[in-house]
Amino acid sequence: MTFDFMLIFDSIPRILTGIGMTFQLLFLSVFFALILAVILLLMRISGKWYLVIPNMIYVYIFRGTPILVQIFIIYHGFPQFDFIRHSFLWPIFRDPFGCAVVALALNDSAYVSEILRGGVLGVKKELLEAGAALGMKPYQRFIHITAPIGIRLSIPAYSNDFISMCKATALASTITLLDMMGAARAIVSETFAPYEIFISVAIIYLILTWVYQKSFGLLEKRMSRYVTQ
């Protein structure tokens, strides 16, 4: 058994053909997850039981089941129903890419809404009272006081979540998508050289993780520039 370095150099270009798919999966699902998460957050902090309870059930279900199962339910399970196949949603659920984005976004939104809630709860009450004393309406207080501070407080946790999402996109390779992981699995099945190929992919993922971590670090630093240390 030898470690074939030439094979690594030969397969890295092929692995990198999947990086576009990895980025598309990541950024699209994170984008939709963020929108959904804000809606979920507003439901949660509304204080109305008929909004809070559906939110809690949603978060409970999506955080309590493996993301792989969610992907399989959507990809394998949904086409079973005629009403989905005949609806306007069919172009999304027919496509493994659409299924992966939907599954990842739904899953991530549950986590992100809780992260944002943590940020909102971290905003000091005195600031909101000051806002009220200045005659700001509740929505003004939310936009001008709660949101900027809450976002800053949730960045560290959000950065971790972003990195988990980057890793979760690799699961899309199980539903035939050729992201980096999918490309790597195809190469391994041809060459049967798991060490060379999988370790190369691992290094690419590690570099990506490092870049994301540093970027969020810079973002946090920039957003905390008014905060006295």
Next chain:
Amino acid sequence: MSVLGVLDGWWDDYFWGSVVVLEVFLVALVMMVLLGLIGSAAKLSNNRIAQKLANAYTIVFRGTPEILVVLLFYFGSGVTLTAFVQIFDPTVKFYDIPPFWAGSIAIALIVGSYATETFRGAFLGVEVAQIEAARALGISNFRTFIHVRVPEMWRLALPSFGNHMLSLIKDTAIISIIGLNETLYVAEQATGTTNKPFIMFMVVGLIYLSFSTVITLAVMVLEKSANKHLRSV
């Protein structure tokens, strides 16, 4: 019940699949706690090499996808073992370690890297005075670790540790990819014969949901008992 009728004949498969999930969880849990303790002890030690190794461990396993680690462990060990076995018996074509062990070790290493960070933070939360007191009483370093530092750290680590246990149970689903016949694998088999994927995968979702519910409740009970000496009268 026409909807649940398709599940007839599959209930026992799902049951044994759930048993496998539980077995993987318990095996990986033990390994994960040990890895977390060793990793955090290494990070907090004065030994440069141990610190470097522990840092490399957490960076690598927190930065690579779970599915990648599982596949690497399974196929990697397969290639290595086959090469090794062929030295003695060249007729052997392929020899692998069971998916159960490859998968359990893989997910234990992944979640263990998170546990390392959690335990490290919790160990730093233990008051130095406690350790000094133990030293003043002439208790050895090892026994201080077991009897003072770990029990004190445990209370602080519990909330995050609960999340790690949830990750662990959810990561078992990934092991189905390398052929471990846990519930997700059963659902794929069942879909093949019944052509009713939605309900088959929904059952898997419900099984995992009940596992996570039990873990969440167990962590709540543990937290209550770990903090009972702090409760105001």
